[in-house]
Amino acid sequence: MDEIKNEVNGILKGAIRTAIEAGELPINEVPIIPFSPTKTPEHGDIATPIALGLAKSAKLAPTQIAEIIVKYVNQDEHPSIRNLEIAGPGFINVYLSHTWLYHTLRTIIDSGNAYGRSEIGTGKRVLIEFVSANPTGPLNIVSGRAAAVGDTLVNLLNAVGYEAIREYYINDAGGQVERLGESIDVRYRQLFGEADLEIPEGGYQGDYLREFAETIVAEEGDTYLKLSQDKRISEFRDKGIAHLLKLQKTSLERFGVHFDVWTSEKTIRDSGKPDQIIDMFREKKYLYEAEGATWFRMTDFGDDKDCVVIRTNGEYTYFVPDAAYHYDKYDRGFDKVINLFGPDHQGHITRLKNFVKALGLADDWLDIDIIQQVNLVDSDGTRLDMSKRQGQFYTLDALIDELAETVGEQFAVDVARYFFLMRANNTHLDFIIELAITQANENPVFYIQYAHARCCSIFHQATEQQIHLKPLNDISLEELTEPSEHELIRKLADFPSIVLSSATEREAHRIPHYLHELAGLFHPYYNQHRVLDTENIQRTYARLILVQSVQTVLVNGLKLLGISAPESM
RNA sequence: GCGCCUAUAGCUCAAUUGGAUAGAGCAACGGACUUCUAAUCCGUAGGUUGCAGGUUCGAGUCCUGCUAGGCGUGCCA
Structure with missing residues (x-):
């Protein structure tokens, strides 16, 4: 698609240049030519509103300008252009000859799992920090959303050439982990008769600490009662951090998210870097x-x-180690750093960016995106509120457990990831459990996976019928004459630019949408046209190439999302 | 009070960043399995893009002012 776009771009620029030289277009220089999407096939394959844009400076009506431009395109010299049309208020619609469609299929087959990749980020290192939950409790749903988005973002950036890594910042120092130690202490002592002890202000109420205290008692008995309270709390703090961190890691692994680097706040503090920051x-x-x-x-x-x-x-407030941490990221040589923050860190964004600026780093070196809140919507439509502090919260594990009950472990992860990824980051996400499980039939995830399974099934059947794929050069793709086939190929041709824009704009949700649209073209095609037809073996070969291309793009897309592509369902 | 985000079909959301007639999926109704998988398909319906102005060839998108909701707001992270 990009190649052909470049070609058309060159042709139109040439036409405009000639028109200017001929004195028909009263403008000074050849402008940049914008392309706009063609929503329907009646608008051609590529369209440009260039004539609309030139209307003002040329002081001519848009349609008039479009006519002049089209007049100066010598269509005989450009076989790739089938037709040029002026439509609406002055759009120039370009109809391409079908060879580019077939060329697209060849590209997909040749590239295989590299189709969709590009190289805009080559040579640049990017660090994405996400989740970074306090080690004071299990991961909640918002962390799950951040995990899915961050993981996919790294995949996307790597797909367009960047060298991107996943990093987790462990907040294992400061007031919150002190409260954790105190909370465990209370739970522990409650087990030794001090029933009326209460969790301190700002402490953690959740049952998981009660269970953890029970584990400590089971393993080590009352040994901690012999320590001074301060000593005991600090021991419990360290024990608690280790325990909860392990719990979080296990959840993330289960969710298919593997961090490359774990950085400890305590280590940063102990390194003396915060002191250097203060001096600076x-x-x-x-x-x-x-x-x-x-x-x-x-x-x-x-x-x-x-x-x-x-x-x-x-003591330092958290700003100081945080500034030091970001300076450390810079020291490690990253060209760009992206942080995904939870909705409760709104106020931190401007300040952190200002600290980074104070460190003398470029304004666009650090980008911070908010991953908005997730509401779990129950079967009766009520929203479950989640707050870690009040002990009432829905964990990522509990969600996957609940989904897994009906759809199994693998699909549970797939469904959760898809639902987290399907919405723009800055929108509040309603996670409808009903749609994810009870109505599994209408589920968008299954819809896409099923399209892939059908592709696989066709190849399975082909083998059974002794139909074997031939080398691409021996297949005449011109057999693909159905409009629905052309529409499918156009969609397939879009994939690389969708991946590119998702990566650079950090809008991961475009991939799920795209895949759903692709599946939405494939299913009707599958229902209307038989691929395997021994009566028409030439067309069968051509259609198998199309199916293989669809399959390739589905696999590549799902892989970016960390969602499985089952061969049968 | 101030700052950030959000408001689009009954519900959940898109809209390639200012382009053509604002699109999907749920939910509703009616149809299609001797066929490569019916987790699918075909058909019907749904809109003053929160409100009021402004910018221009052109606004869901940009600017101003309202309204409603969410989050944040000097020693928690």
């Missing part, structure tokens, strides 16, 4: 003392408030 900020006069604390002049960067970086008790 002090040197640059970004800091001042007030009310017994040390403040950062956030207002210098356009924010409406300054913020505390060293508390009155002498």
Whole structure:
């Protein structure tokens, strides 16, 4: 598609140049030619609104300009163009000769699992940090969404040439993990008769800590009661972090997400890098003392408030290790860094970006996207509210468990990933459990997977009928004359540009939509036309190539999403 | 109060970033299995894109002001 677009681009530019030289187009230079999508086949294969754009500077009616441009295209010299048409307010619709369709199929077959890949990011290293949940509880649904999106984003960036990695920041230092230690301490002592002890303010109420305390007692008995409270809490903190981190890792592995790098906040703090950051900020006069604390002049960067970086008790607020962490990312040589944050980190975005700016790094070096909230919608339409602090929350594991009950483990992961990926990141996502399981028949995931299974089935049948694929050069693709076949090929031709734009715009949801559309063209085709037909073996060979191409794109697309492509269902 | 996000068919969402007649899927109704898998297909229906202005050849998309919801907002992360 891109090749042919370039060719058409060149032809139109040539026509415009000649028109200017002939004095028919009163403009100074040949403009960049925009292409707009053709929604229906009546609009041709490629369309451009260039005449609309030139209307103002040329002081001519758009249709008039379009006519002039078309007049200067010598169609005899360009066999790839079948026809040019002026339509609507002045669009130039380009109808391509069918050879490009067949060429597309050859490209897909030749490229195989590399079809869709491109090289815009070659030589650039990108780090994507996502999930990074506090090690104070199991992963919840929003973390699951972030995991699916981040994982796919890395796949997408790698597909377009970047060298992208997955990184998890472990918040194993600071106030929250202190509360974790205290909470475990309470649960532990409750098991030794102190029933009226309560979880402290800001602590963690969830049952998982009760269970964890029981495990400790079962394994080590009352040994911790002999320690001082401070010592005991710090032991429990470290034990708890290790335990919950392991739990999170297990959930992520189950969900098919493998992080390349795990960075510990505690390690960052202990490295002395935060101290260097503070020194650097002090040197640059970004800091001042007030009310017994040390403040950062956030207002210098356009924010409406300054913020505390060293508390009155002498400890750093999380900003300092966070700034140090990002400087560390920079030190590791990444050309670009992307963070996916949960909805509760809104306020952190501007500040972190400002800190990064204060470190002297480029404004667009760090991009931060919010992965919005997920509402689990119950069968009766009620939304389950989730808050870790109140102990009432839906874990990623619980969700997969629930899905797996009806559709099995593999599909449960597939369905969850698809649902998390099908919506734009910044929209609130309603996860309708009913649609994911009870109505499995109408499920978009199955719809796509079923299309793939049907492709496989056709090849299976072909083998049974002793029909064997021939080399591409021996097959006459001109047998593919049905409009539905051409429409399918056009859709297949779109795939690389969809992958490219999803990657660069970080809009992973376009892939699920695209695959659903592709399946939506394939199923009707399958129902209306037989692929295997011994009466017409030449056409059979050609159609098998088409089916193989569809299969290839489905596999490549699903792979980007981390969703399986079953051969039979 | 201020900042960010969201508002599109009964429901959940798209719309290639300013392009042609705003599209899918659910849910509803009627049809199609001696056929490469009926987890499929075919047909019917659904809209003042939250409201009011503005920018221009052209606005769901951009600017302003409202309305409603979500999140955030100087020593939690």
